[in-house]
Amino acid sequence: MENTEFRAIQPATVRGGNDRERELIARISQGDRDAFRELYLHYHRRLARFLVRVTHRREDAEDIINDTLWIVWQRAGEFRGDSQVSTWIMGIAYRRALNMIRSAATHERLIAREALDSAVSSHDAGRDLENAQLLDHALAQLPVDQRLVLEFTYYLDHSCEEVAEIMECPVNTVKTRMFNARRKLRAILAEEPKGVTS
Amino acid sequence: MSIELEGARCNEEAARLLPWYMTGRLSPADVERVANHLQHCAICRDDMAHESAVRTRMKTDSRVEYAPQAGLAKTLSRIDELARDAPHEVSPPRVPAYRQRQRLGAVQWLTAAVLVQALALAWLGVSLRHPASAGAAPPRYETLSSDTQHAPVGPHIRAVFTPTMTLTDLHALLAANHLMIVRGPTDAGAYTLTSTNPLMSTAQLAPIAEILRNDARVLFAELAINDAPAAP
Numbered sequence: 475m476e477n478t479e480f481r482a483i484q485p486a487t488v489r490g491g492n493d494r495e496r497e498l499i500a501r502i503s504q505g506d507r508d509a510f511r512e513l514y515l516h517y518h519r520r521l522a523r524f525l526v527r528v529t530h531r532r533e534d535a536e537d538i539i540n541d542t543l544w545i546v547w548q549r550a551g552e553f554r555g556d557s558q559v560s561t562w563i564m565g566i567a568y569r570r571a572l573n574m575i576r577s578a579a580t581h582e583r584l585i586a587r588e589a590l591d592s593a594v595s596s597h598d599a600g601r602d603l604e605n606a607q608l609l610d611h612a613l614a615q616l617p618v619d620q621r622l623v624l625e626f627t628y629y630l631d632h633s634c635e636e637v638a639e640i641m642e643c644p645v646n647t648v649k650t651r652m653f654n655a656r657r658k659l660r661a662i663l664a665e666e667p668k669g670v671t672s
Numbered sequence: 673m674s675i676e677l678e679g680a681r682c683n684e685e686a687a688r689l690l691p692w693y694m695t696g697r698l699s700p701a702d703v704e705r706v707a708n709h710l711q712h713c714a715i716c717r718d719d720m721a722h723e724s725a726v727r728t729r730m731k732t733d734s735r736v737e738y739a740p741q742a743g744l745a746k747t748l749s750r751i752d753e754l755a756r757d758a759p760h761e762v763s764p765p766r767v768p769a770y771r772q773r774q775r776l777g778a779v780q781w782l783t784a785a786v787l788v789q790a791l792a793l794a795w796l797g798v799s800l801r802h803p804a805s806a807g808a809a810p811p812r813y814e815t816l817s818s819d820t821q822h823a824p825v826g827p828h829i830r831a832v833f834t835p836t837m838t839l840t841d842l843h844a845l846l847a848a849n850h851l852m853i854v855r856g857p858t859d860a861g862a863y864t865l866t867s868t869n870p871l872m873s874t875a876q877l878a879p880i881a882e883i884l885r886n887d888a889r890v891l892f893a894e895l896a897i898n899d900a901p902a903a904p
Contacts, residue, residue: 507751511744518740527730540747547751609729628727633697634689649688656691657681660722 495559503550514543521567524630528622530610534574542567557639564630565640568622575618612662620655623648682715690720694727827874828854829865829881832892841889849880862892 495516501509518539525535545566553562613621619641626632626640634652638645686709692698693706710716829851833842846852846865856863867877874897884893 507748510751511748514744514747515740518743522740536743540743540750544747544750547747606729606732609726625730627691627695627697628723629730631695631697634692636697652691653688656719656723659726663726 492558492560496555499546499550499553499559502547503553510543510547513546517543517563520630521563524625525567525571527610527629528571528625529574530614538567538570538574541570558636561632561636561639564626564632565642568640572618572622608663612659615662616655616658620651620658623651624655624659627652682713682719684709684713684716686710687713687716687719690716691723694720694723826866827872827877827895827897829877829884830892830894830896831863831865831884831890832861833863834889834891835861837889845884845887845889849883851880 495513498509498513502513521539521542522535525538526532529535529538542563546563553559613624616624622641623637626637627634632640634645634648638648641648686706689698689702689706693703698706710720850868851865852868854864854866867880874895878895881893881895884890
């Protein structure tokens with residue numbers, strides 16, 4: 475995907491990080507384990523928070539992280555360099571996560587229900603935790619694609635073009651999903667006993 | 673959150689860009705477009721406040737603990753298993769595609785260099801096949817077993833002995849094999865030996881050369897025949 479507009483507004487820190495990641499990918503393509511270790515530790519934190527949020531299961535998140543970086547090890551030599559390393563890796567993680575979420579949809583709804591029950595019944599829980607659980611519950615009610623656009627944008631700070639590349643869809647589709655997600659999320663939160671934004 | 677704006681909707685394109693305006697991931701042109709829109713759209717200003725609160729809540733989620741070492745060890749182990757399972761598998765070099773493109777220029781240069789080498793080799797081949805046409809005289813060089821100018825006519829042996837071999841041992845070895853030194857040592861330490869029997873043929877001398885070669889004190893022993901006339 476041509477993305478010159480996005481690249482023009484990348485902050486210097488992002489460009490520098492991408493150069494370093496490209497260097498690591500080049501070394502990994504030659505079988506450099508030290509480079510792989512560095513990339514793994516860097517992406518583990520980023521992927522762990524995102525994946526635990528969307529799968530609600532730490533074990534699933536760990537499996538997806540390991541599978542994702544295993545694929546990076548195997549396919550580093552195929553990295554085209556047309557996109558950012560982060561977009562490429564997040565795209566791999568996204569597809570793995572999507573498969574897992576869809577195959578565990580029933581379980582997902584159960585977890586969300588438990589989260590809501592816990593938030594409502596726990597009088598000792600702090601307000602922040604309650605709000606976080608209410609938000610999780612609201613997010614869990616969104617269609618997967620809408621929810622992931624929100625996570626990629628608000629949680630991981632990806633641009634609209636990057637999200638389109640990760641999800642392999644047109645930029646306009648991302649904008650529409652985001653617009654619908656925001657409207658629906660706001661409606662759900664308005665029905666909760668304590669609003670996240672209150 | 674403003675009650676009167678609840679459920680209100682702005683359908684302008686700028687409203688669809690609000691999330692990325694908030695995260696600072698818009699182009700300068702779009703930033704200006706959204707900023708101008710916000711000045712006169714109360715719905716989007718209210719949306720902005722709401723979305724900002726949602727984002728803050730998502731970003732401050734601290735319930736996830738990080739323990740990457742176990743996963744890293746597991747994945748490295750998986751990599752080791754892959755290497756063990758296919759240690760001799762021939763695979764193309766795993767060079768990133770963008771680096772391969774960078775190398776295209778170098779490949780073209782190398783192609784030209786190979787072409788020049790091929791031409792040089794062809795010229796060399798013609799020169800060797802027709803040395804006279806190349807105007808070059810046959811090369812003159814000597815080996816340990818070549819002593820055409822000074823070696824005696826007829827079968828003889830060129831031999832080099834270990835530096836630790838004593839004169840007594842040398843004499844004993846020569847006597848046992850009916851040999852005598854007729855020339856040497858050369859700069860390379862080689863001696864020319866002939867049989868004490870002047871009628872000995874090449875075939876009869878060959879086993880003696882073999883005996884010398886099997887002797888640990890002999891570094892080199894080679895049967896030679898000089899059919900050329902002696903140097904004037």
